Amino acid sequence: MAINLSLQGGHRFYINFQGEEGYLPPEEGLHAVKILRKKVGELIKLIDGKGTEYLGQIVYLSWKKRTPFVRVKIIEILRRENIPPISLKVLIPFLKGDKTEFLVEKATELGMTNLLLYQSKHTILRKRAFKKERFHEKALSALKQSGRLYLPEITFVENLSNFLESLSEEKSLKLLAHPQGTMDLLSLLDWLKAPPSQIILLSGPEGDLSPDELSLAKTKGFQTISLSPYVLRAETACMSLMCLISSLIFSIYKFS
Template sequence: MSAADWYAQHGKMPRFYVPASLAAGSDVVLPEGPARHITRVLRMGEGTPLVLFDGQGIEAGVRLVEVGRKQTVAHVESIWTGSGESPLAVHLGQAISKGDRMDYAIQKAVELGVAAITPLYTERGDVRLKGDREDKKLAHWQAVAASACEQSGRAVVPPVHSPITLQAWLEERHEPLRLMLHLATGNAFNRQDRPASVALLIGPEGGLSETDIAAAQTADFTPLTLGPRVLRTETAPVVALSLLQHHFGDL
């Protein structure tokens, strides 16, 4: 059964990320998070259909066969390949921001089809994470990305890499198109070819420093302006990714 057939037969239903092997005819014990949401929030009972995805591109139409305090089990009735991925692979280098601004940037970037995200330490950035605090933040950000996939229909959960310095991230870049948000003239979309991958650099509140800009230019990054108004650090990736998907992706 295809995804269209499953939804046509059962209607709209919740989707849950379950990092497990999904095979037709098998049973899957749901992790604590999805199981708790199903039983305590949605109050679903045995026989209820829903959709699972493994984060690697596979989706499954399943039916609950056991709903209990100790465990919740779903039986896989059908599997298919997810179709929510963009043909444009964008690696977002996002300067770390305070509070829920970073969560917002990650959530919206995932909804807009980003392929990977790396939180960055920049010269003007005032967030520095170490040890357990960094590990907890990274796990939280990856959970934000997975939740955004559940909501947006994506079956591939893009990785949120461990935070690194801007210089280290720049040294890893090999994308044919590399852009940095900067209040300078330039139209990166006025080109004949359609790049398969893009590196997108977003600076912190206050923007990239002159040192950061020089380092990015040395790494073949082109300045990209989004108009005369200054955008917040969590708004900039939404606008830039929307434009990239429009010109080179699937928007």
């Protein structure tokens, strides 16, 4: 069957149902029919956040109390993405304003597999900071925009020290962004000659890690790396570390 998706642009819709037919989540359905004016019979792209992109068709549409019920049918698989061979975990500090949401978006775009949003001794949290649904929405939006097919797992770490204590000594690369970092790029490239099973990235919050947290991270195997001779904002350091690793992983192993 010859299919022309030229009118679909980059729009993809997230599905979380089992089987060949099901309903779009309410927010996805609203975007499809109210913003993009999709109608019954139209073809759309669907993603499941688990590595597969589908060609789908809208087969039913109704409204109830201003909420659209959009039923779609999967027609065929358009693309599959392999499971990431390296687990890329990033510890993202809770920051002021919407900076944490920004980092969740960018981490998703850069292919991080696990987003660990953490609270440290120097973190000041707002009451709404732990709203997981909001972070899920940001990650999903970035997933659809970027073309990636795996939605990262989002976890909340309420105590950074306890999390660090729980880390095993298994072979993995642990990197900590720090102004006085001792690892240079050549050493990092040497580490990456053989792909580790996982890479764990850590950068500090506004006000940096406490001396105890920094010492514990080093004890648990984190190697410090300097990203700039200048002082970086917390969000810049986190972003730079993710960009560095994402770029190297793609360049060395030819997977993203």
